Amino acid sequence: MLGTTVGAGLVAGIGGALAGLLAGTIWVRRRAARRAALAAAVAGTELADALTRICDELRSGAHPAAALSGIDADGPTARDALRPADAALRLGETVPAALARSAPHPALTDDVDRVAAAWALSDRHGIPLATLLSSVATDVRWRVEFGNRVRAELAGPRATATVLTLLPVLGLGFGQLMGADPLGVLRDGVLGAVLLVGGTLLTAAGVxxxxxILASAAPR
Known part of the structure; x- marks a missing residue:
């Protein structure tokens, strides 16, 4: 009898631990996704502002090297993304090649590639660099603003998904208040552990x- 009780308690404990692990993993991933989206928006805004400043200086007659020399004031993400171009101009190298070798913020990889392509197009065909970089800045800014709008509009559906995720927990609470003791069932040996883990897995699958679905609607 004692061995059975200990074994049942052990199984229930393992089931609870697995359920807690799954719930914690879900929470961590959702938090990481929100932080990544915010960081990407900040990085895009910094780069767009930096490119706009550079274009303004180029239009006022500044040399590209002089325009890029002010990147330290453009924010850390934009500075790191454009520093290879600044170094290339000071060392007499080609900017597109330097940007191609750079390792910018992951959210800015495609945008830096566009900057490199614009610079190469200007070098090859003599198109004003300010015009091309201004187009890149406008595109980056538009995508950041569009992403912010979409994420704001998805706040309602995301809240609904969160409520649906919490419904099983609320059901357990109401069951306890009604005297059905669902928590006791979940703690009761192998069957309870199976129900607990199975329910958590289904909830995780729903999340x-x-x-x-929400990520497919959000811009990348």
Whole structure:
């Protein structure tokens, strides 16, 4: 009898630990996704502002090297993204090649590639660099603003998904208040552990599917 009780308690403990691990993983991933989206928006805004400043200086007659020399004031992300171009101009190298070798913020990889392509196009065909970089800045800024609008509009559906995720927990709470003791069932040996882990897995699958649907609507 004692061995059975200990074994049942051990199984229930493992089931609870797995459920807690899954719930913690879901929470961490959602938090990381929100932070990544915010960081990408900040990085895009910094780069767009930096390119706009550079274009203004180029239009006022400044040399590209002089325009890029002020990147330290453009924010850390934009500075790191454009520093290879600044170094290339000071060392007499080609800017597109330097940008191609750079390792900018992951959210800015495509944008830096566009800057490199614009610079190469200007070098090859003599198109005003300010015009091309201004187009890149406008595109970057538009995508940041569009992403912010979409994420704001997805706040309602995301809140609904969160409420649906919490419904099983609320159900357990109401069950306890009604005297049905669902927590006792979940703690009661193998069957309870199976129900707990199975319910948590289904909830995790629902969260993952909801996040997939929401992510497919959000800009990348």
């Amino acid at each position: 993952a599917w909801s996040e997939h």
